[in-house]
Amino acid sequence: MQATMTVNETHNPALRSWVSAANIAGCDFPIQNLPFAVFRRQGSHEAFRGGVAIGDQILDLAAAAQTGVFTGDAGTAVQAGVQAGVQAGAQDKLNALMALGPQVWHALRLALSRALREGATEQAALQTCLVPQAQAEYDVPARIGDYTDFYTSVYHATNIGKQFRPDNPLLPNYKWVPIGYHGRASSIGVSGQAFHRPVGQTMAPGASEPSFGPCKRMDIELELGIFIGGGNALGDPLHMTEAEDHVFGICLLNDWSARDIQGWEYQPLGPFLSKNFATTISPWVVTLEALAPYRVPFMRPAEDPQPMAYLDSDANRQQGAFDIQLEVGIHTPKMREASQTAATVCRTSYRHAYWTVAQMVTHHTVNGCNLQAGDLLGSGTLSGPTLDQAGALIELTQGGKNPLQFANGEQRVYLEDGDAVVLRGWCEKPGATRIGFGECVGTVLPAKAR
Numbered sequence: 001m002q003a004t005m006t007v008n009e010t011h012n013p014a015l016r017s018w019v020s021a022a023n024i025a026g027c028d029f030p031i032q033n034l035p036f037a038v039f040r041r042q043g044s045h046e047a048f049r050g051g052v053a054i055g056d057q058i059l060d061l062a063a064a065a066q067t068g069v070f071t072g073d074a075g076t077a078v079q080a081g082v083q084a085g086v087q088a089g090a091q092d093k094l095n096a097l098m099a100l101g102p103q104v105w106h107a108l109r110l111a112l113s114r115a116l117r118e119g120a121t122e123q124a125a126l127q128t129c130l131v132p133q134a135q136a137e138y139d140v141p142a143r144i145g146d147y148t149d150f151y152t153s154v155y156h157a158t159n160i161g162k163q164f165r166p167d168n169p170l171l172p173n174y175k176w177v178p179i180g181y182h183g184r185a186s187s188i189g190v191s192g193q194a195f196h197r198p199v200g201q202t203m204a205p206g207a208s209e210p211s212f213g214p215c216k217r218m219d220i221e222l223e224l225g226i227f228i229g230g231g232n233a234l235g236d237p238l239h240m241t242e243a244e245d246h247v248f249g250i251c252l253l254n255d256w257s258a259r260d261i262q263g264w265e266y267q268p269l270g271p272f273l274s275k276n277f278a279t280t281i282s283p284w285v286v287t288l289e290a291l292a293p294y295r296v297p298f299m300r301p302a303e304d305p306q307p308m309a310y311l312d313s314d315a316n317r318q319q320g321a322f323d324i325q326l327e328v329g330i331h332t333p334k335m336r337e338a339s340q341t342a343a344t345v346c347r348t349s350y351r352h353a354y355w356t357v358a359q360m361v362t363h364h365t366v367n368g369c370n371l372q373a374g375d376l377l378g379s380g381t382l383s384g385p386t387l388d389q390a391g392a393l394i395e396l397t398q399g400g401k402n403p404l405q406f407a408n409g410e411q412r413v414y415l416e417d418g419d420a421v422v423l424r425g426w427c428e429k430p431g432a433t434r435i436g437f438g439e440c441v442g443t444v445l446p447a448k449a450r
Helices: 061-067 072-079 102-116 123-129 154-164 259-265 314-319 333-337 357-365
Strands: 036-041 049-054 057-060 130-132 136-139 147-150 180-182 188-190 193-196 199-202 211-214 222-228 247-254 279-281 325-331 343-349 376-378 420-427 435-445
Touching: 049 061, 057 061, 057 123, 061 072, 061 123, 072 102, 102 123, 123 130, 180 357, 188 193, 199 259, 222 325, 222 357, 247 357, 247 420, 247 435, 279 435, 314 357, 357 376
Parallel strands: 147 376, 188 279, 193 435
Antiparallel strands: 036 049, 036 136, 049 057, 057 130, 147 180, 199 211, 222 247, 222 376, 247 279, 325 343, 325 420, 420 435
């Protein structure tokens, strides 16, 4: 069985780190997590390089490589690169590390776990390789060559469909094929991204011709991002049993959506200007191996079509889904002025997705499409079975009919200028250590004057 699917010594809840903050209950980044990002010291002119989160610190992989404490495949992960003398983990993007494959990822995770445990002899060498997260700034983790956004929540598809096709909300292909579209990689930004409200054409109800101007229905989409590790050759599709060997890890993703622009433009070819102005992802990429304790069976209602043979496997049925808890908060300017926290508007779980990570990767390549290290797949909006688990404002407000009411007296149908959206993700259950994804924050600025 794949190492990324099995629980091993790195997941032991009894493990403690010599980085004391990693041992605090509720910490997003205990020693059982060890996610990756690219960072540098805030305000500096340092080069971005790879790092691993541990408690409230970052283990600088460029500095760690110089200590010589990592050998074998783990040493390969921090020292081998696509260019002679360039360390994979020390580069300004994680593509080279992502391309090394599951055997090397596992070796690095194991070596990091052992080196960061209480009593490890490596502490003396690695202590000086730590950078406080509070003093760091981040960049997009990989050089993203291509970005594909899927549509894997049947609840989201049904909720949206009901607003436009009450008698037939789901299109006939939805339960047979993982739906996706090609997105825009150049406008993907890391948490902290602020972007101007998009402008474009819209068609008001009852109007005889479209108008042009700023989007009036600015929305969010709660998603996860799946980073591809080693790619596949053009013409060589990936089988379900090997698909996850080509996945490096998962991050949080907000697929911002201009709903009024989308409604006018999306037929017949799908989203364009309604989506390509910004996508925000969290800086930390949690590996599939870290998520092993939180795998759950992939389940379909018995009355639904079961996956076709190329989208089915024993491993996928037994533990192809992940119970990742997800939360959306909206932080308005008034809340910030009053030093109030963001208002939570949605809580749900990735376990409700209709298609799994392995199915998305397999379907993407079944026609011979070649994925590459650093490519990003979006899960699509991850709405759950009830409306309070809906991952988009268009669902939560039922198309604007029921505004969200906040404790400070404000309300929202769609986002207003200055609103920040905060996505959070974590996994927890009895008998396993809680691990987190950090935050994914983005802010809507006023439209630029033309």
